[in-house]
Amino acid sequence: MSERFGNYQAEIYLQGYGGTTPAFSTDLTRIEESAAAVLDPRAYGYVAGSAGSGSTAAANRAAFDRWRLVPRMLAGATERDLTTTVLGTTMPAPVLLAPVGAQSIVHDGAEAATARAAASTGLPMVLSTASSTSIEDVAAASGGGPLWFQLYWPSDSEVCLSLLARAEAAGYSVLVVTLDNWSLGWRPSDLDNGYLPFLNGAGTAVPFTDPVFLGGLDASPEEEPAMAVLRWISMITGTDRTWADLAFLRKHWEGPIVLKGIQHVDDARHAVAAGMDGIVVSNHGGRQVDGAVGALDVLPEIAAAVGDRIEVLFDSGVRTGADVIKALALGARAVLVGRPYVYGLAHAGEDGVRQVLRGLLADLDLTLGLSGNTTPGALTASVLRRS
Ligand SMILES: Cc1cc2nc3c(=O)[nH]c(=O)nc-3n(C[C@H](O)[C@H](O)[C@H](O)COP(=O)(O)O)c2cc1C
Ligand SMILES: O=C(O)C(=O)c1ccccc1
DSSP states (O other): OOHHHHHHHHHHHHHHHTTOOOSSOSOTTTHHHHHHHHSOHHHHHHHHOOSTTSHHHHHHHHHHHTEEEOOOSSSSOSSOOOOEEETTEEESSSEEEOOOSOGGGTOTTHHHHHHHHHHHHTOOEEEOTTOSSOHHHHHHHHTTOOEEEEEOOOSSHHHHHHHHHHHHHTTOOEEEEEOSOSSOOOOHHHHHHTOBTTEETTEEOOSOOOHHHHHTOOOOTTSOHHHHHHHHHHHHHOOOOOGGGHHHHHHHOOSOEEEEEEOSHHHHHHHHHTTOSEEEEOOGGGTSOTTOOOHHHHHHHHHHHHTTTSEEEEOSSOOSHHHHHHHHHTTOSEEEEOHHHHHHHHHHHHHHHHHHHHHHHHHHHHHHHHTTOOOGGGOOGGGEEEO
C-alpha cells in the first residue's frame, strides 16, 4: 500500500471504528446529494446545474462509462508513484482544482479555504477571475502552495493587464484562459430561480474585485440589478476575440498559457499555432452548450493530433480514481476537478475540500495499483477496453 494515500483509507476506517462516519460520502458521484441538503437551494442549483436539458453533463459521465479498465495481476504494482510533471513543474498527483467562481455562495471561507486545502495536499489550485476573494488574499491563504490563475478575458485591456500583473506579482505560475464562457449558457436551474451568484434580494455585489475594473465602473443607480450584474460579467468575460488576439496575452504573460474549453481538434491545432503551452479539453462541466459531445469523447483525437506539441489537460465529469486513469490513458497529462471539491467546501470548509481531494487521490492510488499500474505517466489506451 502506498504510505502516502493508503494512510487516508486507514484513517477513515479508524474514524468509523471510533463511531464517527464522514460528513459526506466518499463516493464523489453521490456527494451532490448531501450537498443539496446543506446548501441554499438556489446556490445548489447554480453549482449543480448545467446547460439546457443537462444532456452535456450526462454525456460527460456516459463517456467515462463507455471505457472500462482491464486490470492486470502480479504486475509489481504494490508501490505506486503518482508524481506528475505538468508544464515543467512537478506535482504530487495528476490532479488540479478547476477554477470555480463565486465560492462565497457555498461557504464563508470561500476561495481562501479552498487554497489552504489545496496547499496542504500540494495540488495546484486554479483561481477564477470571478472569485469572491482577491488574487492577493488567496495567495496569502495558500502560503506558498502552487497557484494558477484563470483569466476571463476582459473587454477592456487595462483591466486585463491589471489582472495579469496582479496574478504574476502574487506568484501565480500558469495562466489559464477560458474561452467557452464569453456569455453564461442557458441554465434553466438559475433562470427558474431568478438566480445569479452576485445578485441577491438585497441588490448586487460587484462580482470582480480588480481595482482597475472597479475604478472604471460607471455608477448608474437606475439600472436594474440583474442587468448590472450581467453587464459586469460580460465586461469581464469579454466578447469578439479571435485566435490572433492571443498574441496580446502571449506578450503580456511570461509564464505558460493554457487555453480552457477546447473541444474540437482544429481548435487544438489553433492553440498550437498561437504558441500556447497547453489546453484543457473541457465543456465547462456541461454548463455552456447543451447537446455538446461528452468531453472524454473528444480527448483521444485531440491528444493524438497535438499531444506531442502541447500539454493536454482534461476536465468535465471526473469523479473517481478510475475516471482519472481513463482520462490519462486517453491522452491527458492531468485532470481538473470542479464540483466535487465545491461540495466538500459546502459541507465543511477547508476540511471538506481536503477530504474530497485526499479521497480522490487515495482512490486513484488504489485503483491504479489494483489494476496493475504504477505511474500515471505510463498509462496508455492499452489499459482500457471500450464497451
Ligand atoms: C459553480 C461553478 C463555477 C465555475 N466557474 C468557473 C470559472 O469562474 N472559470 C472557469 O474557467 N470555469 C468555471 N467553472 C468550470 C470548471 O472550471 C470546470 O470546467 C468544470 O466544473 C469541470 O466539470 P466538473 O464540475 O464536472 O468537474 C465553474 C464550474 C462550476 C460548477
Ligand atoms: O458559472 C460558471 O460556470 C462560470 O464560469 C462563472 C462565470 C461568471 C461568474 C462566475 C462563474
